[in-house]
Amino acid sequence: MxxxxxxxxxxxxxxxxxxxxxxxxxxxxxxxxxxxxxxxxxxxxxxxxxxxxxxxxxxxxxxxxxxxxxxxxxxxxxxxxxEGAKIAPQKPKSASVDPTAASASNPLLMFLPLVFLGLWMAYRNYAS
Ligand code: HEM
Structure with missing residues (x-):
């Protein structure tokens, strides 16, 4: 049932x-x-x-x-x-396996610009 x-x-x-x-x-x-x-x-x-x-x-x-x-x-x-309610979607197509959705919300990505900044500063120090 x-x-x-x-x-x-x-x-x-x-x-x-x-x-x-x-x-x-x-x-x-x-x-x-x-x-x-x-x-x-x-x-x-x-x-x-x-x-x-x-x-x-x-x-x-x-x-x-x-x-x-x-x-x-x-x-x-x-x-x-x-049944057929607007809200409570049964299975949105993208929800099954979507690695991009997971990585897009990865909070670590926030720090990526800092990593590049660090690398660039290290390079500047090293080059001078
Ligand atoms: C079964 C669903 C509902 C439940 C369990 C419910 C429950 C409550 C409760 C507990 C309050 C007191 C204030 C609060 O705790 O938020 C309240 C206030 C109120 N509800 Fe509902 N409610 C329901 C549905 C609705 C619906 C469909 C309407 C439509 C407009 C509505 C209109 C109001 C209004 C206008 C008040 C404010 C009353 C006042 O402060 O004078 N309620 N409701």
Whole structure:
């Protein structure tokens, strides 16, 4: 059933079927959450959640600048992963084996100009 480490795949259609008070799912960051039981406790009120119900609420959620505590509340409400979500790419082509990406971010490369400077100064000393 689950192909992705036990994460259930939720289609957009399934998500859209849960948009009522008391049966409300929304998607944040490519994951689907059942907020039915949480809505009455939401400090931002239940209305905003109903507005976002059955939809991708990532932008609305991020725009508010929710705290770490708010993000931790999401965990227990997780239903699964949204299929074909914009975020959470399955496997970007370049991510498999890309040695250039690794070397480009190698912090040691930062010091390369210093090494050349050192060599040049040593050469100058030696030549004079
Ligand atoms: C299930 C997802 C959500 C959770 C767990 C959640 C949780 C929280 C929590 C804990 C707070 C208190 C402040 C904080 O700790 O950041 C808060 C505030 C707020 N939330 Fe959410 N929230 C969710 C989704 C949303 C969505 C989709 C909106 C849509 C706009 C929204 C709008 C707000 C607003 C406006 C406040 C500020 C309330 C105030 O300070 O008066 N929230 N939320």
């Amino acid at each position: 689950s192909e992705n480490g036990g994460t259930k795949k939720i289609t957009l259609e399934q998500l859209q079927q849960h948009k009522d008070h008391g049966d409300l799912w929304l998607s944040i960051g490519g994951k689907v959450y059942d907020v039915s039981k949480f809505m009455d406790e939401h400090p931002g009120g239940d209305e905003v959640l109903v507005t976002e119900g059955g939809k991708d609420a990532t932008e609305a959620f991020e725009d508010v600048g929710h705290s770490e505590d708010a993000r931790e509340l999401l965990g227990p409400m997780l239903v699964g992963e949204l």
